[in-house]
Amino acid sequence: TGLTALDYGFVNTAATKSRITYIDGDQGILRYRGYPIDQLASNSTYLEVAWLLIHGELPTADELADFDERVRRHTLLHEDLKHFFSALPHTAHPMSVLSSALSALSTYYENGLDPKDPEHVEMTTIRLLAKLPVIAAYAHKKSQGQAFLYPDNNLSFVDNFLRLNFGNMAEDYEVNPVLSKALERLLILHEDHEQNASTSTVRLVGSTGANLYASISAGINALSGPLHGGANEAVLEMLGQIQESGEGVRRFVERVKNKEDGVKLMGFGHRVYKNYDPRARIVKESANAVLDSLGISDPLLDVAQELEQIALEDDYFKERRLYPNVDFYTGVIYKAMGFPTRMFTVLFAIGRLPGWIAHWREMSLDPQTKIGRPQQLYIGEGERQYPQR
Ligand code: CMC
Numbered sequence: 001t002g003l004t005a006l007d008y009g010f011v012n013t014a015a016t017k018s019r020i021t022y023i024d025g026d027q028g029i030l031r032y033r034g035y036p037i038d039q040l041a042s043n044s045t046y047l048e049v050a051w052l053l054i055h056g057e058l059p060t061a062d063e064l065a066d067f068d069e070r071v072r073r074h075t076l077l078h079e080d081l082k083h084f085f086s087a088l089p090h091t092a093h094p095m096s097v098l099s100s101a102l103s104a105l106s107t108y109y110e111n112g113l114d115p116k117d118p119e120h121v122e123m124t125t126i127r128l129l130a131k132l133p134v135i136a137a138y139a140h141k142k143s144q145g146q147a148f149l150y151p152d153n154n155l156s157f158v159d160n161f162l163r164l165n166f167g168n169m170a171e172d173y174e175v176n177p178v179l180s181k182a183l184e185r186l187l188i189l190h191e192d193h194e195q196n197a198s199t200s201t202v203r204l205v206g207s208t209g210a211n212l213y214a215s216i217s218a219g220i221n222a223l224s225g226p227l228h229g230g231a232n233e234a235v236l237e238m239l240g241q242i243q244e245s246g247e248g249v250r251r252f253v254e255r256v257k258n259k260e261d262g263v264k265l266m267g268f269g270h271r272v273y274k275n276y277d278p279r280a281r282i283v284k285e286s287a288n289a290v291l292d293s294l295g296i297s298d299p300l301l302d303v304a305q306e307l308e309q310i311a312l313e314d315d316y317f318k319e320r321r322l323y324p325n326v327d328f329y330t331g332v333i334y335k336a337m338g339f340p341t342r343m344f345t346v347l348f349a350i351g352r353l354p355g356w357i358a359h360w361r362e363m364s365l366d367p368q369t370k371i372g373r374p375q376q377l378y379i380g381e382g383e384r385q386y387p388q389r
Pocket of ligand 1: 226
């Protein structure tokens with residue numbers, strides 16, 4: 001059949017060339033367009049990094065101001081789209097709300113969806129960056145039974161998002177700069193991670209000629225799984241269960257090692273990082289800073305730290321080179337900020353959006369792009385005759 005290799009999970013197969021993100025999993029290196037992740041996380045902003053990922057260079061001050069202004073100008077959702085939220089139960093998982101709302105959003109811009117028209121692509125980029133956080137905040141508000149706020153475009157991207165989630169109609173919302181800085185940093189850490197499952201999904205869907213909304217909506221669904229972005233939610237559930245059950249961290253780790261009921265240590269392990277995840281280190285520092293500044297002492301942070309320590313000293317984890325990944329401590333921070341557990345993966349999606357867009361745009365401009373179409377090794381029946389009955 002001309003089939004040359006079978007590669008479950010694409011462990012050994014590159015599907016594309018890319019200039020966006022460099023990872024060295026053995027050394028724990030992550031760079032966006034050549035810039036080390038720790039430098040960006042300390043010094044940059046979400047939108048500046050988004051520009052960098054999409055355009056390949058840091059923006060000039062004027063370019064950034066213009067980009068920021070355009071994103072602010074497009075935060076409003078069409079009033080009719082708000083009815084979409086009324087049709088869903090308040091128990092709806094916000095990730096399902098997010099992916100379906102994005103598909104719905106595309107119906108408002110049907111004359112602006114041509115993947116081959118650079119103006120359409122640019123406009124869609126701005127709309128997605130502006131509106132995804134608003135949709136996310138409305139999914140949150142809906143789950144709480146609270147009224148939606150209009151965006152306040154005098155606020156920065158992150159402050160606006162915090163207000164939409166935690167503000168109310170009755171009083172002014174005061175942004176806590178520590179939370180704002182921590183959230184900006186977490187979003188930057190999530191902005192890209194080369195060909196992970198959701199980004200590969202975005203590229204695969206885009207390779208069919210589908211538009212950016214459709215591709216990103218598919219990426220959000222791919223991200224929702226517990227082995228990918230859904231891990232941050234799963235980590236917090238795991239920590240809560242360990243604490244509530246009273247079984248003790250050591251006993252839980254034994255169950256993981258014995259693969260009892262397929263239980264895994266969520267937030268540990270990575271396909272690429274085999275020494276440490278450079279993002280996890282920064283997240284852990286942020287967790288301590290945020291909790292200290294809010295004066296919160298969350299027992300789940302203690303469970304997480306004990307779990308990490310026991311696992312790092314254990315041969316099972318050492319032999320398999322399993323270390324905390326980005327998702328291990330993020331949940332503790334999001335919880336301290338006041339987000340419900342089910343919003344955690346949504347925050348990951350907002351973080352990852354610029355990466356998805358950058359990859360989609362790189363894919364669609366690459367003359368070598370072909371429709372993605374993996375092969376299979378057929379192991380079913382040979383030809384058989386339909387029985388004469
Ligand atoms: N807990 C216990 N054992 C594990 C874990 C874990 N978290 N991760 C891997 N292993 C074991 C696995 O059972 C296997 O053992 P054995 O050789 O005895 O069969 C060995 O380590 C190799 O694992 P693998 O499943 O072949 O590794 P992979 O590269 O296919 O999977 C992973 C990577 C991230 C899906 C996996 O480590 C995992 O399921 N981790 C927990 C979920 C998680 O935290 N995901 C977030 C990843 S980072 C952010 C993101 O990408 O969204």
